Structures are given as C-alpha cells and as structure tokens.
Amino acid sequence: MKKNILLSALLLLPCLAAAFECPQTASGEKAEDCPWAGAARLMNDAAGKGQKLDPILSAHAPGVLKQLDADSQNRALLALWGKSINYDELANGEIVNPAVLSFIAARLGAPMPAGKIMHAGLEHTYGYLFSLLPTKFGFKRARWVRPDIEDGLGLPRGAAGPAPSSGTLLANVTCLAGGIALRDDAAAMALLGRASPWCSSETKAFVSSGAARMRLTETVMLTGGRRVALRTDFVPFSGSFGGNTHLLIYSVYDSAVKQAYLISAFPVNAGFVQNALNPAGLGPKKPVQTRYNAYVEGLTGAGKFTGSREYSQLPK
Numbered sequence: 001m002k003k004n005i006l007l008s009a010l011l012l013l014p015c016l017a018a019a020f021e022c023p024q025t026a027s028g029e030k031a032e033d034c035p036w037a038g039a040a041r042l043m044n045d046a047a048g049k050g051q052k053l054d055p056i057l058s059a060h061a062p063g064v065l066k067q068l069d070a071d072s073q074n075r076a077l078l079a080l081w082g083k084s085i086n087y088d089e090l091a092n093g094e095i096v097n098p099a100v101l102s103f104i105a106a107r108l109g110a111p112m113p114a115g116k117i118m119h120a121g122l123e124h125t126y127g128y129l130f131s132l133l134p135t136k137f138g139f140k141r142a143r144w145v146r147p148d149i150e151d152g153l154g155l156p157r158g159a160a161g162p163a164p165s166s167g168t169l170l171a172n173v174t175c176l177a178g179g180i181a182l183r184d185d186a187a188a189m190a191l192l193g194r195a196s197p198w199c200s201s202e203t204k205a206f207v208s209s210g211a212a213r214m215r216l217t218e219t220v221m222l223t224g225g226r227r228v229a230l231r232t233d234f235v236p237f238s239g240s241f242g243g244n245t246h247l248l249i250y251s252v253y254d255s256a257v258k259q260a261y262l263i264s265a266f267p268v269n270a271g272f273v274q275n276a277l278n279p280a281g282l283g284p285k286k287p288v289q290t291r292y293n294a295y296v297e298g299l300t301g302a303g304k305f306t307g308s309r310e311y312s313q314l315p316k
Contacts, residue, residue, distance in 0.1 A: 019042060020035075020038045020039075020041075020042060020060065021038055021041070022034035022035055022036075022037050022038025022039075022041075023037065023038075024037060024038075024041075027132070027134065028134060028139075029139075032142075032145045032146060033139060033141065033145065035060045035061055036061070036129045036130055036141055036145070036162070037130075037132060037139070037141075038060065039056055039057065039060040039061050039130065040097070040100070040129075040130035040131070040132050041132065042056045042060070043056050043057075043097065043099075043100050043103075043130065044097045044099075044100070044132070047097060047099030047100065047103075048099075053099070053100065053103045054103070054107075061129075063162070063163050064126060064129070064162065064169075065107070067126075067168035067169055067170070068104065068107040068108055068126065069107070070168050070171075070198065071108055071168050071170050071171060071198070072107065072108050072109045073198075074171065074195055074198045075109075076191045076192070076194035076195040077121070077170060077171055077174055077195040077198060078108065078109075078110050078119065078121060078122075079191050079261075080121070080174055080178050080182070080188060080191050080192060080195065080261055080262055081119060081120045081121030081122075081174070081261055081262050081263070082120050082252055082261040082262065082263050082294065082295070082296070083117050083118065083119065083120055083294070083295040083296075083297075084117070084118055084119070084120035084123045084124060084263065084264070084293045084294060084295060085116050085117060085293045085294070085295045085300070086098065086101065086113070086116045086117075086118055086123060086127075086293075087116050087293070088133060088135060088293065090135065090136070091133055091134065091135040091136070093133045094116075094133065095123070095127070095128070095131050095133050095140060095293070096123060096127045096128070096130055096131045096133075097130070098113055100127070100130050101113050101118055101122070101123060101127050104122050104126050104127060105118065105119060105122055108122055108170075110122050117295050120262065120263050120264065120293075120294070120295075121170055121173075121174065121262065122170070123293075124263075124264050124265070124293075125144070125169050125170045125173055126162075126169060126170065128140035128141050128143070128144065129141045129144065129145075129162055129169075141162075143265070143266040143267060144160065144161050144162050144169065144173075145161065145162065146242055147161075147241070147242075148237075148241045148242040148244045148267045149247055149267050151237075151241040151242075152237025152238060152239070152241045152244065152245070152246075152247065152267065153206060153211075153235070153237065153238075153247065154206070154238060155202055155203070155206060156202050159172060159200055159202045159203055160172055160173060160176060160203070164200055165200070166200040166201065166202075167198060167199045167200035167203065168198060171195065171198040171199045171200075172199055172200050172203045173265060174192070174195060174199070174262065175192065175195070175196055175199035175200075175203045175204060175207060176203045176206065176207060176265070177249045177251075177262055177265040178192050178195075178262055179192060179203075179204075179206075179207030179208075180207060180211050180213065180233060180235060180249055181231065181233045181249040181251045181260075181262065182251060182260050182261075182262070184260075185253065185259060185260035187258060187259040187260075188259050188260045188261065191259075209316070210315075210316025211235050211316060212235075212236070212313075212314065212315055212316050213233045213234055213235040213236070213249075213314050214233070214234045214236075214273070214277065214311065214312070214313055214314070215231055215232065215233050215234075215311070215312045215313075215314055216231070216232040216234075216276055216277060216309065216310070216311055217229055217230070217231050217232075217308075217309070217310045217311075217312065218230040218231075218232075218286075218288045218307060218308070218309050218310075219288070219307050219308045219310075220288045220299065220305045220306070220307035221307065222298050222299065222305075223298070225255075226254070226255055226256050226298070227253075227254075227255040228252065228253070228254050228255070228296060228298075228299055229252070229253040230250075230252055230288065230290060230291070230294075230296075231250070231251045231252070231253065231260070232248060232249075232250055232276060232291075233248070233249040233250075233251070233314075234246040234247070234248055234268070234273050234276075234277075235247040235249065237267075240269075240270075241267075242267070243269055244267035244268060244269050245268070245269055245270045245273070246267065246268050246269075246270070246272075246273050247265060247266075247267055247268075248264075248265065248266055248267070248268045248272075249262070249264075249265045250262075250263040250264045250265070250291065250292045250294065251263060252290075252294065252296055254296065263292060263293075263294040264292045264293065264294070277311055279311075281309055282309050282310060282311055283308070283309065284307075284308050285306050285307075285308075286306060286307065286308065286309040287304065287305070287306055288305050288306060288307040288309065289305065
C-alpha cells in the first residue's frame with residue numbers, strides 16, 4: 001500500500017513541475033519575465049477553475065503578497081491614481097486576467113474592477129507583472145523588471161522594481177512619478193506626504209533633489225465648465241539605457257475632482273519624445289484624447305474633442 005502511494009506521488013511530480021513553466025521561450029519570454037509569467041499562467045488557470053490565487057503567489061512570488069498587505073495600510077497611496085482600461089488597443093487584447101486584477105484589488109483594499117475599468121495604480125504596477133499579452137514594445141512588465149528607469153535616473157537597482165530592498169513597488173513608483181509630475185498640485189502633494197513613509201529613502205531622495213522635465217499639456221473643456229488637463233511629462237535619462245532616454249509620466253488634472261492624479265509611467269526612447277512634442281501637433285483647436293489606457297469619465301470614448309496642446313519646459 002505504501003509503495004503504491006509513493007509511486008503515485010512520484011508520478012505526480014513531473015506534472016507539478018511542468019505546471020510552472022518560466023520562461024516560456026515559445027512565447028518570447030526571457031529570464032527577466034520570471035517568475036511573473038509562470039505565476040500568471042498558474043493564476044489564470046486557477047481562476048478559470050474557481051480556485052484561490054494566493055497559494056500560487058505564496059509559492060512563486062511571496063514578496064508581492066507582503067507588498068500588497070503593506071500597501072493596503074496606505075490609503076493615501078491609492079488616492080493618488082486614477083482609472084485605467086484593461087485593454088490594449090494596439091495589441092488588440094485584454095492586458096491582465098480580470099480575476100487576477102480582482103484578487104489584487106481585494107488584497108489592496110482598492111476599488112474593485114468595473115468591467116474593463118480599474119484602479120490605474122494597481123493595474124500598471126502589480127497587474128502588469130502578471131500580463132501575458134505580447135505587444136510590439138514587449139511585455140508590460142518590462143518597465144519594472146528591467147533596470148532602464150533606475151539606471152537612467154541614477155537610482156539603485158531594484159528601487160523601481162518588483163522586489164525593492166525597501167518600500168513596495170506601488171509605493172516607490174507612486175513616490176517617484178508623483179513626486180515629479182504632481183508637485184504643482186497642492187492636494188496631490190498633501191496625499192503624497194501621507195503616503196511617503198511607505199516609500200524607499202532612495203526614491204524620496206531623488207524626488208527631493210528635483211527633476212527637470214518637458215511637459216505636454218492637452219487641455220479640453222467639458223460640459224458644465226469642467227476642465228481636464230492631460231499631462232505627459234518626459235524626464236531625461238543621463239544617457240540611453242535599453243534604448244530608452246526618458247521616463248514618461250502620464251497624469252491628469254480634473255477640475256471636477258480638484259486634484260491631479262497619476263495614470264502610468266514607463267521608459268521611452270528619443271524618437272517617441274520627438275513625435276509626442278512635434279510642433280505641428282501643438283496649438284489651439286487640436287484633437288485631444290486620453291492615452292496610455294487612461295479612463296477619464298466624460299472624455300474617454302465619449303466622442304471627439306478639441307482643445308489646446310502646449311509644450312513647456314519645467315525646471316527642478
């Protein structure tokens with residue numbers, strides 16, 4: 001009897017080992033995509049069977065669970081982000097399994113997804129780690145698992161990654177991006193001050209030293225005198241890292257909310273910046289639309305809008 005049980009257990013081992021496959025080279029994955037892509041496949045499978053997802057993260061990415069629990073104590077952190085659409089139009093696909101995003105939202109205490117609309121901070125940080133959608137720019141997690149942002153800004157390796165030595169991925173990215181792009185908004189900076197104890201000392205030191213950047217501001221007036229400004233900041237790197245030369249930070253000011261908030265952050269190359277700031281696209285009465293999967297109620301998908309598109313150089 002004991003021999004039969006042992007034999008059955010041994011026969012199961014190859015199946016269990018094969019269940020976690022990372023990197024999956026046929027999908028274009030590399031070592032940097034692990035353990036995230038492998039865990040994502042297991043979570044997607046478990047979600048389809050109605051099974052719990054936390055045992056998978058406990059086994060393959062326990063640090064993420066600890067970070068989610070830490071972030072759940074930081075209500076100001078979540079209030080610094082807007083809403084995002086869980087769909088990539090260029091790649092024509094769902095970015096992250098909705099069940100995975102719902103699990104992350106519940107663990108964080110963030111607003112639960114409403115269809116394709118969800119909390120931008122959780123999707124663009126932890127959510128993107130578990131995206132299996134291939135795009136022409138690579139996998140969404142690349143911004144966090146590669147060192148381009150850290151090397152470009154002179155931060156220690158891992159300071160803006162999924163396994164930081166201090167702080168959390170969401171907190172560090174919020175302090176970094178928010179400390180740069182939201183510093184002209186008193187309400188947002190008050191929230192950031194409350195959130196900063198969860199951030200690493202390295203990101204706080206970088207932000208306190210200031211960062212010069214270029215800004216594209218796209219402003220549109222909506223019904224009832226509501227003003228929405230879509231702000232794209234480009235923070236220059238000290239050189240080219242992984243082919244990227246700037247950190248892009250996308251934020252929104254909405255007069256209905258009376259606060260600016262973050263949507264996304266990722267590295268881009270010089271050609272991307274030049275195209276975004278092309279003088280031909282600047283001026284009054286220009287087409288204005290949300291970008292980078294942002295969702296702004298009353299603007300995103302609500303029709304065609306025109307407004308001003310202005311360039312400015314912002315000092316430290």
